[in-house]
Amino acid sequence: MQQPAPIPATAGGHPGGTRPRDRLTIPVLAFGGILMAVMQTVVVPLLPDLPRLTGASPGAVSWTVTATLLPGAVLTPVLGRAGDMYGKRRVLTAALALMTAGSVLCALSSDIRVLIAARALQGAAAAVVPLSISILRDELPPERRGSAVALMSSTVGIGAALGLPLAALVVQYADWHTMFWLTSALGALGVTAVWWAVRESPVREPGRFDVPGALGLAAGLVCLLLGVSQGGQWGWGTPRVVGLFLGAAAVLVLWCLQQLRAARPLVDLRLVSRPRVGLSHVAALLTGFAFYANSLVTAQLVQAPKATGYGLGLSIVATGLCLLPGGITMLLFSPLSARISATRGPRITLALGAAVIACGYAVRIADSRDLWMIILGATVVATGTTLAYSALPTLILRAVPAGQTASANGVNVLMRTIGQATSSAAVAAVLVHHSSPVGGVQVATLHGYLLAFAMAGAVALAACAAALSIPGDRAPGGIRRARRRTPDARDEALEGA
Numbered sequence: 001m002q003q004p005a006p007i008p009a010t011a012g013g014h015p016g017g018t019r020p021r022d023r024l025t026i027p028v029l030a031f032g033g034i035l036m037a038v039m040q041t042v043v044v045p046l047l048p049d050l051p052r053l054t055g056a057s058p059g060a061v062s063w064t065v066t067a068t069l070l071p072g073a074v075l076t077p078v079l080g081r082a083g084d085m086y087g088k089r090r091v092l093t094a095a096l097a098l099m100t101a102g103s104v105l106c107a108l109s110s111d112i113r114v115l116i117a118a119r120a121l122q123g124a125a126a127a128v129v130p131l132s133i134s135i136l137r138d139e140l141p142p143e144r145r146g147s148a149v150a151l152m153s154s155t156v157g158i159g160a161a162l163g164l165p166l167a168a169l170v171v172q173y174a175d176w177h178t179m180f181w182l183t184s185a186l187g188a189l190g191v192t193a194v195w196w197a198v199r200e201s202p203v204r205e206p207g208r209f210d211v212p213g214a215l216g217l218a219a220g221l222v223c224l225l226l227g228v229s230q231g232g233q234w235g236w237g238t239p240r241v242v243g244l245f246l247g248a249a250a251v252l253v254l255w256c257l258q259q260l261r262a263a264r265p266l267v268d269l270r271l272v273s274r275p276r277v278g279l280s281h282v283a284a285l286l287t288g289f290a291f292y293a294n295s296l297v298t299a300q301l302v303q304a305p306k307a308t309g310y311g312l313g314l315s316i317v318a319t320g321l322c323l324l325p326g327g328i329t330m331l332l333f334s335p336l337s338a339r340i341s342a343t344r345g346p347r348i349t350l351a352l353g354a355a356v357i358a359c360g361y362a363v364r365i366a367d368s369r370d371l372w373m374i375i376l377g378a379t380v381v382a383t384g385t386t387l388a389y390s391a392l393p394t395l396i397l398r399a400v401p402a403g404q405t406a407s408a409n410g411v412n413v414l415m416r417t418i419g420q421a422t423s424s425a426a427v428a429a430v431l432v433h434h435s436s437p438v439g440g441v442q443v444a445t446l447h448g449y450l451l452a453f454a455m456a457g458a459v460a461l462a463a464c465a466a467a468l469s470i471p472g473d474r475a476p477g478g479i480r481r482a483r484r485r486t487p488d489a490r491d492e493a494l495e496g497a
Contacts, residue, residue, distance in 0.1 A: 030151055063112075070225055071120045080406040138201040172317060207263075209264075217255055308446070334386055357384035
């Protein structure tokens, strides 16, 4: 593989010395990651009222969530590859700008068709985290890189924990369009801050963009995720859903063949076949599944009516506040994750995080009636998620050449997204199957929630096993020897692995 020409670099990896604004690189990128997660969650408090506010059916309203999921999954590896080729800051700024434009459209309209299209634009923001992690690799010295990457990975959970109560407060006390005007202003601030404070990375992967590969991946992922996300509503055995899954399998097989033959593939499948990379992606999928069940089940459980015998009947604002300690914990524990990765290796951090997630679900199974135990269990799961999510990009950074950092991290985030979508479908199937009428409405039973916790805990243990199966830093490729030299030498050693 052709490597970029060596460029004289400062401690931060960029030619031309440092600037005072370079100190803002980490907080600005972290702000972008938090903003992305907030943008994805702000619509959740609106879902029960959107049919009345827009005059649309509940089925149409559900597309305001799906419309963000599908483009986000498709664009994450595509924009990651574009960042490696054309400049990471440039592509990151474009992703944030699309997200902001989508928010403005939501603020200007009550038409469900416009809202769905606008939410699709916001899906581009899913690439913010992998692009930012790639910039941090290129710009920061090794001693600062670990903690910065851990913080960047944690922004997904931090933003989600902040976004839900914030959106609920705005919706409760102001017109719902106000929420999107607020996120539009924050998005514009994020675009400006990235353009002003973040340098353009000098590390590039030259070549022609793989358009057939991007189209094939888009078609395969849309079929797969559409079937997963809508299977519960349309029926898992209906011709439409079965056809989507068969179509996804056929398209993705053809896509893999095309990628193996392409001179400059969108996703380097030979790199993915290496155990250090492939097992990291498997662990990402399983961790995404295990983590997402926590938010889904907790929100529904505490809002369940008291007539169920276990529900607390909390409002959406109170529900968001229950999840807030988990977000704060993710912020506080990200430095610890970086420290463990530096001393014991990221695979140990990932395995530990997955084990902590399983322990959190054990707490949920032990007691899901008392509010303080619910919050404790959810916070333990969030702590484990911090450790796991912070370790995943570090594993990728150590296993791929610098010129493929953004695209490889994009695939890793894609695997998390697939895991989350699968988790949503699996949890919904379990809760629907274990439900009973309360006040004339079908409500999930406590047994159903406990089964969902057990399922997520079992998947977390599988993620732990996958993490322990990843070859350590002494694996072939001379990673430890390369790290004792320079980042460029390390990448050359990895390239020859």
